[in-house]
Amino acid sequence: MSQERKTLEPPTQESGGFLRRVFGRGEHDISAPNTDSRTTTKTVLDLADIQGFILRGYRMPIVRHFLLTVGDPAEARKVLGRFVNGDESDAPQITTAEDWHVGFEPGPGDNLADPPRHKPDYCLNLGITWSGLLALEIKNRVPTLSFKSFGAFTAGAAKRAELVGDTGASAPQNWIGGFGRGCDHVLVTLHAISSKAMTTYSARLSALFAEADAFREIWRGDGMALMEVRDGKPVLTTKVHFGYTDGISTTTVRGGPERYPPDHQQPCEPWLFVLLDEAENYFVPEPPELGRNGSFAVFKMIETDVVGFENFLHSNKDKIDPELLAAKICGRWRNGVPLALSPNTSSPSGGISPEQLNNFEYVNEDGSGDPKGLRCPVGAHMRRINPRGQPVTGQGQPGGSNNTHRLIRRGMPYGPAYDPTKPHDGIERGLLGYFINSSIENQYEFVLSHWANDSEFAGAVRLPPKSKDPMIGTQDSAESIFAIPQPDGAPPIKITRFSSFIATKAAAYCFLPSITAIKFMAQLS
C-alpha cells in the first residue's frame, strides 16, 4: 500500500545532500510539537511514554524484525523491562516518540569529541500478540486485564485473514516462520542507521533474548531502502519494488510530533493511533497502566510479484500506454506525481515541488473536482486506501476528510531492487512493516475488506461491482475489472484479467505497549 510513509525525496540543492539529511547525521531537524500551523489543540500526547514508530517515521535505511516465542515467562518479562530501564549500557532502549536528542546516547562509531548529533544509531520497538500476552502470563497475573473493544486483536491475524483477503497463496497455512501458529509472541523491530550499527545492536539483542531462556528467536526478516544509480553512484531511495516513489502521503496526527507537507485533509485525532481515554469508539485496555498510550499494529510481510505486474502493464499496451496504466492503477505516476495534479504527464511543465505532491483533493465541498475519476480513477489504489473528500458509504460528505479509517504505515522493502534486464532472477522481493492504528477492526480491517477488496463503498455508478484494488486486491481473474473513465462521455477503458500482485507471507496482530505498560509487565511477580 502506498498510503503512508516517511519522507519525500527532498530537493538536492539543500546543504548536506539527500543521504545526509534523510539518513545521516546532524542535519535532521524535526520541529518541536505543535509547530504545525494546522494544529489547533495543544498536544496531550505523552511522547515519552509512547513508542516512537507510532508517531514518527524514523527514516533509517535498514530494519530487522525478530519474531520471538516466550521461553521462560518470568525471564521474558524481565528482559522486556530491561528495554525500558533507562540504562543503555545494560540493554538497547525502546525508542519513544520524544525528539531524537532526548535520551540519545552516542553509538559505537561515535567520537565523543564530535558535536552531538540529532539521530541515534538505532531505534528499537516491540509489539506483543495476544498469544504473546498469554505466554508472558500477563492474563494470569492481572485479573482485571481486558481488551474488550479489541476482538480482532485477541482473535489474531490468522483467524481474521479471510476477512482482509488473505486467502489462497496468502492464507495463514502458507505463512512463514511460525506466524499465525500461536508461537508468534513478540515482534522486536530494530531500525539502524548503518550496517555496522545493525550488526552491533542485533548481537546485543540476540544475547538478551537468549538469557535464561527468556525468548527463542524463531524468525528474522531484514528490510532495506532500495538503491538506484544516479550520476554513476548508488544512492538510497524511497521507492518500492513496483517502481513507485513511496512515502509521499502521510497521516498527520493532531498534536503529534511530526510536521508534514500540507494536504487537504484535516489532521487525524490522536486517539485513532494512540490508545487514549478520550477515544470515541473504544475503551482503553485495562488496567489503564497497561493500555493507555499504547496502540495496535498489523505486522505484515508482503511479497510483490514485480514480473507479473510489469507483464500485466505491457499486456494491455493495445488499450493504454503501460506507464499511464501504471499511474492509473496507483493514482500517481511512478515518480510520485499525482494524477490529480498532472493527469497527462509525469513531468508537468514547471514541475511540482515535493511539498505540493500531496496537496490535492478528489472531490471538493461543492462537488467539484474529479468526482468521476477522469484524472485519478475512483478505483485506483491510493484513492481506495484514502478516499479523501470523496463521498463513501457510511460517512463522508464531498470535501470531507474520511479520517475515521486512516492508517499509519511504517514499512520498508525487502529484497534487492528489480532489474528489468533480469526479470526471472528467482529472488523474492516485497515489503515488511506495520500498519498502525488504534482499532484493527475499524481501521486496517475496514480498509482492506471494504475499500481495497470491495466496491460497494463508492457505488456502482463510480465503481464497477466486484472490482477490487488493482494493485493490492485479492483478485479473481475471471471477474476482475478496473475501469478508467474517459472524458467527453467516451466509454471507460476496461482492464480485466488481473492477478493478485501481492501475497501475504506473514502477518501478526500486535499490541504496542507504552513504556509504562512494559514496566508494568516487567514488575509482575
Added chain:
Amino acid sequence: MPLEDNQIGFFTVYDGSFETYIADFTKNIGEVFDLIFKFTKNPPPSPCRKHLQEFIDFAAGANRTPIGFYQAYPGLTVQDIHALIADSKSMSATA
C-alpha cells in the same frame, strides 16, 4: 416517530450490512441514541459509539421487518443516487 404504548420507532434506510457501517453510523448519530436511551427501558450501555456490539445486538432485537418498502430508485445505492444527481448537475452546468 412516537408509536403506541410509549414506544418510539426509528426508521432508517442504509446500504450494505448494518454491522459494516455501524461505527460510522454511531459517529454521526450516536449522541441522539444516547439521549433516547436515557428514557428507554432496558437500554444498551452508553455511549453506543463505544459499546458497538451491544448497540448492534440491541438494534437487532428491536428490529421489525417492514410490511412494505417503497424504493424510488430500485437497485441504486445512496452513493449511486448522489453520483447521478451530481453528474446531472454537472451536465446542466456545462450545457
